[in-house]
Amino acid sequence: MNDIQIQNKPLLIVISGPAGVGKDSVVHMMKEIGIPFHFVVTATSRAPRPGEVHGEDYFFYSKEKFEQMLADGEFIEHADVYGQYKGVLRSQVKSALESGKDVVMRIDVQGAATIKQKFPNALLIFLMLDDIEDLVNRLRERNTDTEDQLKIRIELARHEYSQIPNFDYQVCNRDGHLEDTARTIEAIIKSEHHRTDHRQVTL
Numbered sequence: 397m398n399d400i401q402i403q404n405k406p407l408l409i410v411i412s413g414p415a416g417v418g419k420d421s422v423v424h425m426m427k428e429i430g431i432p433f434h435f436v437v438t439a440t441s442r443a444p445r446p447g448e449v450h451g452e453d454y455f456f457y458s459k460e461k462f463e464q465m466l467a468d469g470e471f472i473e474h475a476d477v478y479g480q481y482k483g484v485l486r487s488q489v490k491s492a493l494e495s496g497k498d499v500v501m502r503i504d505v506q507g508a509a510t511i512k513q514k515f516p517n518a519l520l521i522f523l524m525l526d527d528i529e530d531l532v533n534r535l536r537e538r539n540t541d542t543e544d545q546l547k548i549r550i551e552l553a554r555h556e557y558s559q560i561p562n563f564d565y566q567v568c569n570r571d572g573h574l575e576d577t578a579r580t581i582e583a584i585i586k587s588e589h590h591r592t593d594h595r596q597v598t599l
Contacts, residue, residue: 408595411423420502528550532550
């Protein structure tokens, strides 16, 4: 009888969800507890927040530089979010997939839809909170938006929650349970490697 092997080809994993749901914190926790993956760093035209490092948290570019890179076709997806660009560099995804490790991308819901369209076998995970009010409280606590900007984020978040059926999994990131959230994602990734119809992605 032929040997049967578990599929170990890398997965392309998208972690998405509304602003304030904790995408960055979850990815940091996944690294901290030793989940093996190659993280694709998103590029942005916004200024760094305190503690953020260029090339680790995001690639920070001026709006002019970002637009030049767009014109040169360097992104596989991008979006204008609240007047600021965000995008995923083609070179980042290519080198990540070639690493042999699972590839994790942390992007907004609009970007996740674009990735799913271009890579139907990508694994999409929607991070959420118990309800919108919890999300509103988190956004207020961040104190990074004006009241008008906050209203826009809340309305967008309501729309983004309606997109959950377009994702493969939904994971609740409850306050005080960050490691539980990361462990849930780890379990999802492990189970996906046991699928008979493996989610192979090529660039």
